Amino acid sequence: MEIKRPAxxxxxxxxxxxxxxxxxxxKIDFSLDSAVINQYGNQIRKVVLETLEHLGVTDVKISIVDxxxxxxxxxxxxxxxxxxxxxxxxNLPWGGAIR
Amino acid sequence: MINAxxxxxxxxxxxxxxxxxFQGSHHFDGYEYKKxxxxxxxVINSNGSKLVDNIHDVLVKCGIKDGMTISFHHHFxxxxxxxxxxxxxxxxMGIKDITISASSLGKAHEPLVEYIEDGTITxxxxxxxxxxxxxxxxxxxxxxxAIMRSHGGRVRAIESGETKIDIAFIGTPTADEYxxxxxxxxxxxxxxxxxxxxxxxxxxxxxxxxxxxxPFPNFPAQISMTKVDYVVVVDEIGNPDKIATGAAKxxxxxxxxxxxxxxxxxxxxxxxxxxxFSYQTGVGGASIASTISLAKIMKERxxxxxxxxxxxxxPMCDLLQxxxxxxxxxxxxxxxxxxxxxxxxxxxxxxxxxxxxxxNKGAVVNKLDFVILAALxxxxxxxxxxxxxxxGMLTGAQGGHPDTAAGAKCAIVIAPxxxxxxxxxxxxxxxxxxxxxxxxVVVTDxxxxxxxxxxxxxxxxxxxxxxxxxxxxxxxxxxxxxxxPQKVExxxxxxGIIESRDGTIMDVVREVKPFEFRSKE
Amino acid sequence: xxxxxxxxxxTMMFLNAQKPGLIKDPxxxxxxxxxxxxEDAVAENQKDAARFSLFHALRSIDYRGCERVVRINGLxxxxxxxxxxxSVAGGCDSxxxxxxxxxxxxxxxxSEVIKAEREFGRPEGSVLIMAAIESARGVLNALEIxxxxxxxxxxxxSGGDYTKDLQTxxxxxxxxxxxxxxxxxxxxxxxxxxxxxxxxTDLNNMEGFRQDVETIHLMGFDGKSxxxxxxxxxxxxxxxxxxxxxxxxxxxxxxxxxxxxxGIGVFTVDGKMIDIAFYDGAKRTINLAKASGVYKGDL
Numbered sequence: 001m002e003i004k005r006p007a008x009x010x011x012x013x014x015x016x017x018x019x020x021x022x023x024x025x026x027k028i029d030f031s032l033d034s035a036v037i038n039q040y041g042n043q044i045r046k047v048v049l050e051t052l053e054h055l056g057v058t059d060v061k062i063s064i065v066d067x068x069x070x071x072x073x074x075x076x077x078x079x080x081x082x083x084x085x086x087x088x089x090x091n092l093p094w095g096g097a098i099r
Numbered sequence: 100m101i102n103a104x105x106x107x108x109x110x111x112x113x114x115x116x117x118x119x120x121f122q123g124s125h126h127f128d129g130y131e132y133k134k135x136x137x138x139x140x141x142v143i144n145s146n147g148s149k150l151v152d153n154i155h156d157v158l159v160k161c162g163i164k165d166g167m168t169i170s171f172h173h174h175f176x177x178x179x180x181x182x183x184x185x186x187x188x189x190x191x192m193g194i195k196d197i198t199i200s201a202s203s204l205g206k207a208h209e210p211l212v213e214y215i216e217d218g219t220i221t222x223x224x225x226x227x228x229x230x231x232x233x234x235x236x237x238x239x240x241x242x243x244x245a246i247m248r249s250h251g252g253r254v255r256a257i258e259s260g261e262t263k264i265d266i267a268f269i270g271t272p273t274a275d276e277y278x279x280x281x282x283x284x285x286x287x288x289x290x291x292x293x294x295x296x297x298x299x300x301x302x303x304x305x306x307x308x309x310x311x312x313x314p315f316p317n318f319p320a321q322i323s324m325t326k327v328d329y330v331v332v333v334d335e336i337g338n339p340d341k342i343a344t345g346a347a348k349x350x351x352x353x354x355x356x357x358x359x360x361x362x363x364x365x366x367x368x369x370x371x372x373x374x375x376f377s378y379q380t381g382v383g384g385a386s387i388a389s390t391i392s393l394a395k396i397m398k399e400r401x402x403x404x405x406x407x408x409x410x411x412x413x414p415m416c417d418l419l420q421x422x423x424x425x426x427x428x429x430x431x432x433x434x435x436x437x438x439x440x441x442x443x444x445x446x447x448x449x450x451x452x453x454x455x456x457x458x459n460k461g462a463v464v465n466k467l468d469f470v471i472l473a474a475l476x477x478x479x480x481x482x483x484x485x486x487x488x489x490x491g492m493l494t495g496a497q498g499g500h501p502d503t504a505a506g507a508k509c510a511i512v513i514a515p516x517x518x519x520x521x522x523x524x525x526x527x528x529x530x531x532x533x534x535x536x537x538x539x540v541v542v543t544d545x546x547x548x549x550x551x552x553x554x555x556x557x558x559x560x561x562x563x564x565x566x567x568x569x570x571x572x573x574x575x576x577x578x579x580x581x582x583x584p585q586k587v588e589x590x591x592x593x594x595g596i597i598e599s600r601d602g603t604i605m606d607v608v609r610e611v612k613p614f615e616f617r618s619k620e
Numbered sequence: 621x622x623x624x625x626x627x628x629x630x631t632m633m634f635l636n637a638q639k640p641g642l643i644k645d646p647x648x649x650x651x652x653x654x655x656x657x658x659e660d661a662v663a664e665n666q667k668d669a670a671r672f673s674l675f676h677a678l679r680s681i682d683y684r685g686c687e688r689v690v691r692i693n694g695l696x697x698x699x700x701x702x703x704x705x706x707s708v709a710g711g712c713d714s715x716x717x718x719x720x721x722x723x724x725x726x727x728x729x730x731s732e733v734i735k736a737e738r739e740f741g742r743p744e745g746s747v748l749i750m751a752a753i754e755s756a757r758g759v760l761n762a763l764e765i766x767x768x769x770x771x772x773x774x775x776x777x778s779g780g781d782y783t784k785d786l787q788t789x790x791x792x793x794x795x796x797x798x799x800x801x802x803x804x805x806x807x808x809x810x811x812x813x814x815x816x817x818x819x820x821t822d823l824n825n826m827e828g829f830r831q832d833v834e835t836i837h838l839m840g841f842d843g844k845s846x847x848x849x850x851x852x853x854x855x856x857x858x859x860x861x862x863x864x865x866x867x868x869x870x871x872x873x874x875x876x877x878x879x880x881x882x883g884i885g886v887f888t889v890d891g892k893m894i895d896i897a898f899y900d901g902a903k904r905t906i907n908l909a910k911a912s913g914v915y916k917g918d919l
Binding site for chain 3: 009010013014015016069070071072073075076077079080083084089090091092094095098099
Binding site: 014015035036037038039040041042043045067068069070071 | 489587614617
């Protein structure tokens with residue numbers, strides 16, 4: 001998947017995270033600001049990179065402000081932002097690329 | 100060397116402090132020692148005055164110089180002005196290398212960060228260091244070690260001479276010109292002066308600071324004139340709104356009410372819940388809700404409490420008003436209702452030493468049946484952490500946590516299983532403040548765990564319909580929701596020690612390290 | 621028939637699918653059903669994002685026995701078909717149709733659900749349906765709505781929109797809901813499905829809430845939609861048979877069976893006249909007691 005335009009998903013409420021994506025410089029540029037970075041920083045990065053891999057995204061600048069979101073929410077927000085950036089809202093691959 | 104809660108205490112720290120490692124909460128039972136006494140300057144002259152115009156002058160009279168230990172109490176909580184006023188003056192006089200011995204430091208004391216950074220303050224001994232001070236210590240800005248003590252442990256350190264206080268500053272809502280101090284009757288009442296008692300008894304110089312001078316004699320005096328050298332009158336000792344707040348509204352949060360209910364049901368099913376029992380609780384929403392529902396059951400079953408103790412709030416004082424408890428023993432007042440209740444003849448101020456010092460001939464905590472506590476983290480050994488936050492920063496306070504847990508027949512910790520994404524029940528706490536051998540029950544929103552050391556409590560709960568689980572099960576549930584957390588990584592330098600009530604070392608606190616992603620595998 | 625069709629549904633708690641903080645562990649409050657909302661709670665420009673939250677919540681959070689119902693967007697919106705795909709793929713137990721007015725509405729949703737079950741490999745019939753009635757026409761068509769699909773386990777009244785359609789408003793007295801409530805219970809019973817009452821929005825008036833629940837309990841409703849965990853205990857209390865009720869029901873069941881064998885049709889139990897017509901009700905009480913976890917007998 002190719003990122004077409006910048007997009008954001010999620011909020012800064014407790015247990016949520018805000019994900020911002022835009023076209024990258026040919027690689028995955030990941031930055032994280034998290035309330036729980038010590039305990040879950042590596043786990044969050046793992047989940048984000050896995051999600052991008054499932055979606056087939058290799059070129060993106062992605063930054064996350066996390067307020068203690070669980071893995072399921074991180075995935076949801078990354079997918080939310082990516083699909084917004086490519087303008088796709090229907091016929092999504094539930095259970096396929098989205099899992 | 101590894102201590103009795105499995106924590107590694109570096110040899111170098113043992114050498115610097117001269118302390119032993121923690122060897123069990125009853126290790127020093129029966130130990131004998133000689134108490135330290137203060138230097139006492141006699142006042143026979145009946146024409147002199149103890150009144151001094153201002154803080155600067157009183158510091159000069161007390162002979163302030165580099166390297167001294169200055170002490171404060173925290174009865175004014177987040178509304179305190181005294182610590183900042185005194186330290187500002189000390190700083191302006193160019194004094195350095197001060198050790199602060201405070202019963203606790205909090206959000207009101209952010210201005211101290213500057214003095215830590217520039218070496219005015221090089222050592223801190225306190226129950227807690229919240230906010231900026233905690234961060235500064237965790238970032239290694241304090242030159243010496245921070246020593247974190249419980250309320251009882253602080254009195255032990257003072258009475259045994261381990262902490263030698265040069266000048267004790269006692270902020271007091273009322274004082275007469277001869278130094279009789281009282282916690283009520285002024286403009287910014289705090290109720291009692293328990294934490295200052297040991298300071299008054301053992302400091303070489305004692306200064307009372309008040310914003311309300313009253314005619315002699317200010318009796319009954321909570322701190323006696325016979326221990327006070329000087330009296331200074333200032334405009335304001337603190338912000339009354341933050342010293343004694345309005346009573347907190349009972350919580351409507353279902354999660355807290357659920358935990359409160361579990362706690363109350365547990366309490367009433369133990370063999371200790373009978374006529375004449377004793378009880379202590381904290382200020383958390385769930386703890387207070389539990390007290391309120393306990394009062395209802397006490398009424399239904401015609402059971403009276405013999406005494407309540409602690410930091411007091413309205414619900415405990417209501418028990419006195421409604422004649423459901425015989426006496427209240429007061430170490431601190433959190434709200435206006437508690438301050439007001441001090442006037443009641445059945446409401447007794449007690450000193451921190453009478454409350455919790457393990458090194459006297461027997462303190463109140465030893466007579467306690469129930470204590471309801473909170474915690475940042477509890478591990479599968481039932482050890483509690485109340486002082487180091489999830490980001491590795493020093494942030495909370497020991498308070499009376501280890502003291503009451505050690506003394507009470509049934510110590511109950513209430514904590515929601517998850518605090519945001521951080522599991523409160525974990526495999527090993529970041530830092531041990533209260534040893535697991537003293538913690539009997541953990542109540543969470545997902546279930547209740549009883550310490551396997553308490554087979555008697557497990558037996559008592561055999562037929563009780565509550566969601567009992569093992570502590571490991573609670574931890575597993577937490578991890579299954581949040582994912583297993585990685586441990587906070589620290590630097591090498593030890594910035595503080597968690598001292599046990601008995602003066603041994605329970606754990607160390609190291610400098611925080613900025614987070615780094617692991618290199619990708 | 622899907623064994624979940626007639627499960628216990630005393631409390632059906634609404635949750636905004638867009639709020640991670642709320643949907644991560646609502647089961648600790650033990651509602652019977654959780655309704656994850658993609659419709660009114662979610663802002664127009666967040667409809668897409670809410671689906672991802674919903675999908676992953678359904679797939680990864682263990683709701684420990686609570687039924688997971690998804691309220692999809694209305695059939696007049698561009699969202700409902702993708703809502704169904706996402707919910708079914710995620711593993712939801714049931715779909716709630718808002719603003720149902722005719723049997724065609726139900727059949728339309730059913731056909732999309734069947735498609736989604738096939739597309740995402742779920743066993744046929746595993747996803748149930750409920751219909752929310754929010755208008756006068758919906759109330760009048762209640763019976764045909766109830767009978768429109770085998771998957772339809774029940775109907776619920778949505779009082780706010782319904783009273784607006786009637787050109788009145790919620791008063792707290794219940795008078796504006798009387799007609800709808802009676803009609804829906806009658807239709808549901810005639811069709812053999814469950815019925816649920818509308819939400820009570822004044823969270824500070826627990827006394828009023830209790831009276832409301834007592835009323836609808838007597839009217840025959842199977843449960844109530846709730847909007848806050850603190851409403852759960854009251855409903856469960858009122859809907860759980862007391863030990864007295866249970867003991868009486870046990871006696872009725874035992875006596876009827878005994879007397880039947882002896883050829884006796886009418887008799888008294890505890891001074892009350894009992895005949896065979898009381899059998900089903902007594903059995904229901906015992907089943908409700910079992911489902912509520914308070915049954916200690918041996919029937």
